[in-house]
Amino acid sequence: MDGLPSSLVSRSLVSAASEGDEPLARALQNSLRISDTRSSGELLRHAELCSLDATLRTREANLLTREADLLRREASLKRREESQAVAEGMAFMDPDASTFWESLNDEPSDDESDLTASITSSPTTLAPSTPPSDLTSSISSSPTSLAPSTPPRRPVLALQPDRVYQVSSPDRSGPTATWATAGHHTLPSPAATAKLISTPHRPRHPVYKCYAIIRGTHPGVYQGRWYDYMVLVEKVPRASYKGFETLEEAQTAFALAFALGFVEAIPARNAVGLVAPPRSPSMVSTNPTQNEILAILSGTPANYLGQTWYAVFKGIRPGVYPCWTFVSDLVSGVSTSTYQRFDSRSDAELAFRRAEQNGEVHELQGGRSYVLPTIASSADEPLEGVLYIPHRRITQILSRKRAQQTNTWRVFCTYHIEGSHKSKSRAPQTNPWRAFCTYHIEGSPKS
Structure with a gap:
């Protein structure tokens, strides 16, 4: 061993x-x-x-x-x-927020409550804001008189900072908690930028089963899957459509839009005529009579407008509205228009009143540009006196040969406005609405 x-x-x-x-x-x-x-x-x-x-x-x-x-x-x-x-x-609260927090232990007086409801916007250099009508806006206020011995006190409207933007513009720089302020200081200025630096809460909604197409190649109410009807709004200028959970809600929205004159058949951009109609026809008449509209509205459910509310800060008619069908015609294609979506009416009204306080509510006109032009000063520019807009996400198409013939420069500008665009094929990443502007410049190009 x-x-x-x-x-x-x-x-x-x-x-x-x-x-x-x-x-x-x-x-x-x-x-x-x-x-x-x-x-x-x-x-x-x-x-x-x-x-x-x-x-x-x-x-x-x-x-x-x-x-x-x-x-x-x-x-x-x-x-x-x-x-x-x-x-x-x-x-991001108001500079006078300390007074607000100190007064939380006190009960608000009737004068302070009335004063908060009677805020009006301050005058600015843009078109003055006009109070929206009772038919289209839900904003209403009644001025009250204060006792002579009571000094006026500026109310503080506190908003939960759900979205935070980093603003860089000639008259303001730094973070801000509202899109009304960020858009007010950046959209009119060519070189200004506003970047979303927070992650907003996006509540999930159930899959929509019905869709009301207000402006598209074939307006109507359709039931089924969205990708079967997406072709009806693709590449359509100022397309307007919305999804609903029930057929009754979609029918009511379409009837209201038709009664207000919003329904319109528009061909797609660069297309000859309208596209072929969908295989499934519209669930309602595309040209309803007055009796049909009244019949639809008589059976309107109490919550047909949903929980979403919109505050239009700059548009054809600023105000607070309960449905995108009403908002689309007020902001789509309007230069520097700003609006924001909220989950409740109280939040939308609070944001609108605070924007009025800050002088950020203005009535705009369609077909007019509110972007301040600048003159190109770079040494790389081949021409002198060329009007251009160096805004983010702008693609400049400058053709020397075209300028020598027609003396016109075409500048395609992309405006980013707060809101949702459902078409993934149209804006899969940045989710913007597009506005195309053409500027004519007098003078001959430099050889």
Whole structure:
């Protein structure tokens, strides 16, 4: 029997202990308690396995330590992000917010409540804002008189900063919590920018089953899947459509739009005539009579307009509206128009009143550009006196040959307005509405 001498094992044990190899030392110490009748190869194999097991256990412990450290860092970053969001929300309040917070413990007086409801917009250089009519806007206010001894107090309208924009313009720079302010300072200025730096909450809605197409190649009410009817609004200028959960809601929206004169059949851009009608016809008459409209409206459910409300800050008729069908005609294709969607009527009215306070509510006219033009001064420009708009997402198409013939430069401008566009094929990434403007410049191009 070829055994391993105890003296050799003892010397190996001393050597392993001096070198700090504790797993091997323990294995050799254990081998001294084993009978010398075991072969040397078996003892060495046993020692190697013990050493490998100890190494793997050490690596597993290190991995667990690193994972615990990453979890601690992630929790710390999340706490810092929440604290920063709270701090920014406090910073974006009105400068007089300290007075507001100090007065929370006091009951508001009747005069203060009436004063909040009677706010009107301040005059600006743009077209003055006119109060919306009772038929189309839900904004209403009744001025009240204050006692002579009561000093006027500026009310503070606090908004939850759901969206935060980083504004860079000649007259304002920094973050702002409302799109009304961001659009007011950036859209009229060519070189100004507004970037969304927060992640807004987007509530999920059930899949729509019915669609009311107000302006498209074939207006009407359709039931089914949206991609079957998407072709009816693709590339249609100022297309207007909306999805609904029930057929009754879609029929009511279409009847109201037809009664207000919003329904219109428009061919797609660069298309000859209207496209082929869909396989499934409209669920309602595309030219309903007065009796049919009254019959539809008589069965209108209480919540047919839904929970979504819109505040139009700049448009043909500013105000607060309960349905996109009414808003589309007031902002689509209107230069520098701004509007925002809200989940409740109170939030929309609060945002509109605060915009009035800040002088950000204006009535605009369709077919007129409110973008301030600038003169090109770059050394790379081939011509002198070229009118251009260096706005973000603008593609300038400058043709020297065309300019020499017609003396006209065509500038295609893309305006980003707050809102939702359902057509993925039209705007899959930036989700903008597009407005095309043509500027005619007098003078001859420089050779």
